[in-house]
Amino acid sequence: MCSITQISRIAIWQHIKKLQKLGYIIEAKRGVGYKLTQNPPDLLNLYEIEKLKHTTAVENIFFFENTTSTMDEAKKISENNKNLAHKSLIVALNQTQGRGRKNRHWLSFGENIYASYIYLPKNLMPQDGLFVMFAGCIAIVLALKQIGIDAKIKWPNDCLVSDKKIAGVLVDAKSDISSIDEIIIGFGVNINWADIPEETNATSVYEVTKKTTDRLFILDKIVQYLEALIKLIENKRKSNIIKLWRLYDTTLSRKVEIISDSKKIIGKASDIDEYGFLLVETQNGIQRIITSDSVRFL
Numbered sequence: 526m527c528s529i530t531q532i533s534r535i536a537i538w539q540h541i542k543k544l545q546k547l548g549y550i551i552e553a554k555r556g557v558g559y560k561l562t563q564n565p566p567d568l569l570n571l572y573e574i575e576k577l578k579h580t581t582a583v584e585n586i587f588f589f590e591n592t593t594s595t596m597d598e599a600k601k602i603s604e605n606n607k608n609l610a611h612k613s614l615i616v617a618l619n620q621t622q623g624r625g626r627k628n629r630h631w632l633s634f635g636e637n638i639y640a641s642y643i644y645l646p647k648n649l650m651p652q653d654g655l656f657v658m659f660a661g662c663i664a665i666v667l668a669l670k671q672i673g674i675d676a677k678i679k680w681p682n683d684c685l686v687s688d689k690k691i692a693g694v695l696v697d698a699k700s701d702i703s704s705i706d707e708i709i710i711g712f713g714v715n716i717n718w719a720d721i722p723e724e725t726n727a728t729s730v731y732e733v734t735k736k737t738t739d740r741l742f743i744l745d746k747i748v749q750y751l752e753a754l755i756k757l758i759e760n761k762r763k764s765n766i767i768k769l770w771r772l773y774d775t776t777l778s779r780k781v782e783i784i785s786d787s788k789k790i791i792g793k794a795s796d797i798d799e800y801g802f803l804l805v806e807t808q809n810g811i812q813r814i815i816t817s818d819s820v821r822f823l
């Protein structure tokens with residue numbers, strides 16, 4: 526190793542220590558050398574995430590062990606980079622101020638996925654933002670399907686397993702009247718979170734499978750699906766997104782309570798329209814619900 530790398534034994538030993546700290550299992554045998562034994566089932570670090578550059582269209586990857594929120598980092602990165610690549614991914618191991626829709630707190634304790642995808646689109650319109658949110662949910666459901674998890678989508682941005690929240694999607698878009706200049710898609714997916722507080726009504730892949738799951742595998746799949754689904758939106762095939770959404774939806778036909786800033790609506794979720802808005806059958810007829818509302822199953 527010393528002759529190949531042209532560095533001293535001590536330096537090699539220091540690098541090995543760093544790799545071990547990152548989670549790699551490396552055996553050391555006196556007089557023989559080092560051996561990388563099988564990797565642990567879930568390794569998430571910059572080196573591993575960089576592999577996504579080969580399997581997805583992501584050009585730039587930013588990794589943080591600790592941050593307030595990957596949404597904050599995404600904003601800073603986009604503000605500070607005039608020539609930002611068209612597709613960048615920000616991943617964090619921990620967030621101190623993870624947030625969801627309507628500025629709700631997103632618990633970010635566990636060994637989960639916390640990521641934001643920055644996309645500078647060429648062909649998205651302001652009204653496509655909701656469809657990008659749907660694309661995020663569908664991408665998560667399809668990724669979880671790969672490991673046998675049957676997740677469903679709750680309008681507009683939740684992914685549920687047995688009616689418990691396993692993931693959420695948050696979309697921030699910068700648009701003018703006719704087009705979106707930049708869209709940040711944040712997603713949190715509960716993967717290896719073992720001790721979930723009861724009152725959160727959350728679940729995780731670990732809680733469902735009782736096994737540790739490779740976050741990188743799921744992250745890779747989510748980004749691949751997300752990119753393919755965004756292409757559909759850009760190619761004016763939003764009807765395909767609606768079809769997929771319906772396939773994995775758990776909102777329609779259920780009795781729901783819609784809480785918005787000014788009022789409460791109770792009724793049956795009957796459909797979504799071509800703009801992605803939820804239609805609810807109430808005593809006063811069909812009401813059209815826009816994204817700023819939240820939905821509770823009754």
Ligand code: BTN
Binds near residue numbers: 625682
């Ligand atoms: C929601 O359910 O309302 C959306 C939750 C989105 C959480 C993710 S975690 C990664 C990214 N950073 C954040 O602060 N929020 C999103």
